[in-house]
Amino acid sequence: MKSDLPPTPMRRSGALVILAGIFVLLGTSWLVMGKGDLNTRIAASAVVLLATGLLIGRLRTIPEATSASDRLAGINLRLEEELDRTREQHRQLDHYFEMLMANVPANIYFKDRESRFLRVNQSMAAYVKKGHPRDLIGKTDHDLFGREHADPARADEVRIIDTGIAITGLLEREVFPDGKTGWVLTNKMPFRDNEGNIIGTFGMSSDVSELVNAKQELERERYLLRSLIDAFPDKIFARDLERRYLVVNRSMAEWVGVDSPEEMIGKTPADYFPEVVVKAGKAEDLRIIENRAGVINREWDLEWKPGDLHHFITTKVPLFDADGKMWGIVGMDRDVTEQRRAQDLVLQAEQRMQAMIDNSPAVISMKDVSGRYLMVNRGFEDLFGLPRKDVLGFTDHQLIADKAAADKFRKHDLLVAEQGDALQMDEELYVDNEPRTYVSVKFPLRDLNGKIQSIGTISTDITDRKAAEQSMHILNQDLLQANEDLKRAQEQLIQAEKMESIGRLAAGVAHEVKNPLAMIGMGIELLARRVPTEDAQGQETIERMKRGIDRAKKIVKGLVDYSSARQLSMEPKDISEVIGDSLALVEYPLRQARVKLFKEVEADLPHVSVDSTKMEQVLVNLMINAMHAMPGGGSLTVRAFARVLSGVRRDEGVRTASHLREGDHVLRIEVDDTGTGIDEAIMSKIFDPFFTTKATGQGTGLGLAVCRKIVELHNGILELENRPEGGVRASVTLKVG
Numbered sequence: 001m002k003s004d005l006p007p008t009p010m011r012r013s014g015a016l017v018i019l020a021g022i023f024v025l026l027g028t029s030w031l032v033m034g035k036g037d038l039n040t041r042i043a044a045s046a047v048v049l050l051a052t053g054l055l056i057g058r059l060r061t062i063p064e065a066t067s068a069s070d071r072l073a074g075i076n077l078r079l080e081e082e083l084d085r086t087r088e089q090h091r092q093l094d095h096y097f098e099m100l101m102a103n104v105p106a107n108i109y110f111k112d113r114e115s116r117f118l119r120v121n122q123s124m125a126a127y128v129k130k131g132h133p134r135d136l137i138g139k140t141d142h143d144l145f146g147r148e149h150a151d152p153a154r155a156d157e158v159r160i161i162d163t164g165i166a167i168t169g170l171l172e173r174e175v176f177p178d179g180k181t182g183w184v185l186t187n188k189m190p191f192r193d194n195e196g197n198i199i200g201t202f203g204m205s206s207d208v209s210e211l212v213n214a215k216q217e218l219e220r221e222r223y224l225l226r227s228l229i230d231a232f233p234d235k236i237f238a239r240d241l242e243r244r245y246l247v248v249n250r251s252m253a254e255w256v257g258v259d260s261p262e263e264m265i266g267k268t269p270a271d272y273f274p275e276v277v278v279k280a281g282k283a284e285d286l287r288i289i290e291n292r293a294g295v296i297n298r299e300w301d302l303e304w305k306p307g308d309l310h311h312f313i314t315t316k317v318p319l320f321d322a323d324g325k326m327w328g329i330v331g332m333d334r335d336v337t338e339q340r341r342a343q344d345l346v347l348q349a350e351q352r353m354q355a356m357i358d359n360s361p362a363v364i365s366m367k368d369v370s371g372r373y374l375m376v377n378r379g380f381e382d383l384f385g386l387p388r389k390d391v392l393g394f395t396d397h398q399l400i401a402d403k404a405a406a407d408k409f410r411k412h413d414l415l416v417a418e419q420g421d422a423l424q425m426d427e428e429l430y431v432d433n434e435p436r437t438y439v440s441v442k443f444p445l446r447d448l449n450g451k452i453q454s455i456g457t458i459s460t461d462i463t464d465r466k467a468a469e470q471s472m473h474i475l476n477q478d479l480l481q482a483n484e485d486l487k488r489a490q491e492q493l494i495q496a497e498k499m500e501s502i503g504r505l506a507a508g509v510a511h512e513v514k515n516p517l518a519m520i521g522m523g524i525e526l527l528a529r530r531v532p533t534e535d536a537q538g539q540e541t542i543e544r545m546k547r548g549i550d551r552a553k554k555i556v557k558g559l560v561d562y563s564s565a566r567q568l569s570m571e572p573k574d575i576s577e578v579i580g581d582s583l584a585l586v587e588y589p590l591r592q593a594r595v596k597l598f599k600e601v602e603a604d605l606p607h608v609s610v611d612s613t614k615m616e617q618v619l620v621n622l623m624i625n626a627m628h629a630m631p632g633g634g635s636l637t638v639r640a641f642a643r644v645l646s647g648v649r650r651d652e653g654v655r656t657a658s659h660l661r662e663g664d665h666v667l668r669i670e671v672d673d674t675g676t677g678i679d680e681a682i683m684s685k686i687f688d689p690f691f692t693t694k695a696t697g698q699g700t701g702l703g704l705a706v707c708r709k710i711v712e713l714h715n716g717i718l719e720l721e722n723r724p725e726g727g728v729r730a731s732v733t734l735k736v737g
Helices: 009-035 036-058 063-103 122-127 148-161 209-231 249-254 275-293 337-358 378-384 403-419 463-530 537-561 575-594 612-628 682-686 702-713
Strands: 107-112 116-118 167-175 181-192 196-207 235-240 245-247 295-305 308-320 326-335 363-368 374-376 423-431 434-448 454-460 572-575 595-601 609-610 634-644 665-675 717-722 727-734
Touching: 063 275, 107 122, 107 275, 148 196, 181 209, 235 249, 249 308, 249 572, 275 295, 308 337, 326 363, 363 665, 403 423, 403 434, 403 454, 434 463, 572 575, 572 612, 575 595, 575 609, 575 612, 575 634, 575 665, 609 612, 609 727, 612 634, 612 665, 612 702, 612 727, 682 717, 702 717
Parallel strands: 595 634
Antiparallel strands: 107 116, 107 196, 167 181, 181 196, 235 245, 235 326, 295 308, 308 326, 363 374, 363 454, 423 434, 434 454, 572 609, 634 665, 665 727, 717 727
């Protein structure tokens, strides 16, 4: 409703009061809402105070407005209190802002539309080598940085001002003021006034070099690991405890028939493998989870298609986090089908080769450079009587009892290894206590690099061939010897006649010398009684004469025995009794000479016709000679056994040798000593009469001649020979029957 009253002073005062009240309300509202910058808010406070004062003054001039004045005074008081609180909040906000700007490690700045700095924090000042943030006020990036940094920064800010679109998460490679190169993460936004007008830009940048470098290093390692597992032909995977795939390599993906490893992520083995494989794998995973221990090189087979059987080797281990909690399983499946097939082919080739060498008549073996056997054939097993399992890994010195042969084999192997060429040589070995000769070809076996890794040997037994060659040689020698034998036949006849003449001469000499010796002996006895006992020289002379007579008597007795009649008192005898009687005669002197006696007489020997007295004479003589050959003591072995005669040997002057022939059943008596033996140079003279190796006065040289004659009268053979192990063997061979 419109008033028709004219304006009066009172009405004008009321209008001013109302207007002042409106200003108070607007200013208070501005302050309470907190709009505007600090200067604007201070101006609003001044307007509120001025309007409030005006309002109070006008109200006091109007009587009827006294109560309204009181009310406005109360409002003013409350407004002043609110203003104080607002100022305090503003100071606190400024303090918080200043603390934030001073302590945030990132660089914070505000710029105007010309890219001049309005406000920066301490970190920004330190970054550009300035002492205080105020030193940057009014400057631009071109004042602080090079154009390579300042120009792009200005372009970004112009774009933000023109479009109002912020730039966030910008990662830039930057050269820092200290010359180092690094990475900076920057966020730039438009800076607006209260009305929303863009008055500049503000932003924050942080040095993230360590983070970026760490991320790049992690990416490189991840790429390296990924490249590595994708390059492996083995099927590599990692699964969580629910058996979901977390990582697989390319080989795994190709194996199950998917286009890429990513397609398998989150899937399980049940999506790709047969049920039997899934069940076995799940049970194995549960055991790994329960035992917290992996499975190493488990072998298993899988038939993808009928007839397409593949062999695999699987290794799986548990995965743990930093707290030791298991979170998954990583594994690798290796397809070894081709390797197995190659191994089978190699095994088949080895079996064929082994079959070939096993059926070879030669003895074939292979040893490493240390001399240990790596391979032998059946011929080797048969030769040594050992299965190959007891040969492989051992050396010749461990297998062969003949150490000299083992040394020689090793020497030859080393020679081949040293020279690097095949060699051929003869090698000897005792087999069943008989010497065998082998021609051996030894050759080096090399690896792919040409290094000698083993020595092969092919040995052929040439013992029979050499024996045949030797037989041919002997036959040839026999043909050559035949002529010599014809010549010696005449010499043997002459020698036999000579020995017969010696016998007759010995008989005559013994007869003619025996009586004079008796007379001389009686004369010496008579003379001895007349020599005074005080005449030492005379007594010594008499003793020497007696010893000479005794020696002469022994010689005469030997001559008598040598030339005695051929008639013997022959009767069948148990030769073991004859040997026992002979041993009883020499037991004491043998014991005195420290000679151990060993008797080896077969039981139930056949009887032979002998003159037991004469045969005892022969055996005693042989044993006494053996005792004299062992002046420091030793052992004497007497043995007797029956056998079939072979290899009858003729000696010069022995006409009775024909009484024994090849194949005759004979009884043989042997007397072995461990003495010094007989010089081979005099072996042909030991049966000659008056030949002796003993010192003068200790032997007549007739003992063996007499013994031989007695044995010949028994139609037997007396032989002496050196034993290979030392000493002499005297043997008497008599025909049985």
